[in-house]
Amino acid sequence: MRENDLIRKLRERLRDPAGVVGIGDDCCVWTPNGSTCLSTDTIVEGRHFRADDSPALIGRKAAGAALSDLAAMGAKPVGATVALTCPTRWDALAVMEGLLAECERHACPVLGGDTTGGEELVITVTVWGEAIANAHGPSRLVTRSGAAPGDLLVVTGPLGGSLASGRHLRPEPRLAEGQWFATSPYVHAMMDLSDGLAADAPKLAAASGCGCLLLPNQVPVHDDVPVMSDQAKAACCDGEDFELLVAVAAEHWPALQLAWPFPRRLSTVGWLVDQPGAFRENSQGRVVPLEWSGFEHT
């Protein structure tokens, strides 16, 4: 399909929200309400999905992974743009249908983009969002850098086995949960888990000028992790879970957990420490260097 034909088909599919200039101009145009956040996420054939994965699921993953970055700030989605580099052997429209359905599911209108040909399928999704105001407190966006030594590390769901099971193609961006966390003064920092807890927790800690200690036995293990494997290590290292990792004031943890309105279980998986670096408890209860690496996309 030629670029102009694809764009024509997509324009028929899309409707711009009121008050917004979307598809078809040099830029999309909107008027923000206060602080705005934006993230760009790319997935590439052979690295983030396989050549025999479903085009619609690949599109879904591209959108879901990008939206997960908005969830990680506690933001409400405002819009998205898509850059699609698509070889003729792929069904570009099927990829875009999966992507658009995922954006629609999260009330995030696709307002622009660019399509090109290429030798391998590459999808870049840029999403932007805003802080929400609600009855629980003032609106804000939650960075990785607001935590302090002593803060608990909490995750929003079981981890591990995402790549092997194919769950990585069906990310569930925790947008509602992220927005709820953003209204709590007890939540000091937040990020989404894409490279695995063992890789991501040290990033949050470093951004906050701390180290971290993980308790591998406390990490909830996803059903996708095989029973005969090292389950705690899989939960810490497999990656692509797209759950939230939150740093919480330890003294207010019971109050936060009691107020939590979602069915997903919150789990404490460690805390931040003043010594730089990443540590874990070993099976004897001793603090040792973490020495587990998460999943690094090449």
Place this chain on the structure above:
Amino acid sequence: MRENDLIRKLRERLRDPAGVVGIGDDCCVWTPNGSTCLSTDTIVEGRHFRADDSPALIGRKAAGAALSDLAAMGAKPVGATVALTCPTRWDALAVMEGLLAECERHACPVLGGDTTGGEELVITVTVWGEAIANAHGPSRLVTRSGAAPGDLLVVTGPLGGSLASGRHLRPEPRLAEGQWFATSPYVHAMMDLSDGLAADAPKLAAASGCGCLLLPNQVPVHDDVPVMSDQAKAACCDGEDFELLVAVAAEHWPALQLAWPFPRRLSTVGWLVDQPGAFRENSQGRVVPLEWSGFEHT
């Protein structure tokens, strides 16, 4: 270079502007001043540049082509994100150096991005900007859709020969000119010329619910177009000029031209008509269907 090493080197290179969360969090965060516009642009190896082109110039092109979309709205750049899919045979850092230098030249901080490996070099740049206020008038962003039949079509410089000469790797986004046009009430619509006047003028006309008539002999021909070629056709069809195309109220054209403060020559190249479609004057002065297609990237 592994993704984490590249990101570390880039972080050393980048400094976030005051009041902004940039590289290193899940999203970048900024607080907009009123209407905001955003565009995403992708360039792909073998389609928008060659394997033997300079990595720094390729990075420059990726940034310049995206910034040209902000120029086309009359916007001032606020920030950019970069998604780089880079095979190991390419020097990712050299590409990024060229890209960052171009962004710095236009005071557009790079605030985030994503890097992945891949089989071919793909660079997606997302830029956003804001309407500027100045002494000449109120701030606004200029879409493609505000023009009316009778409006003159004006271009900001000579066209043609960009691809053959290699000039396409050194786009000059007309940001200052675009911002100036946005302050004039006589400017009704604007876009940048990426696919050639013969392809782009009909897009502006259609977005405004009009047709267009081009006068090929009025189109200024760039020195890059060979003398022995069909120069008027080259100027209309070659593409990748990154000049601005503006629809101007014909009755105010002398006033606008007199007020124009830039050294670049403005040229009238046709006007909008109420009959849908694209037309040109032929060598006998007759109106005929345009029947020239611009450059379409595959």
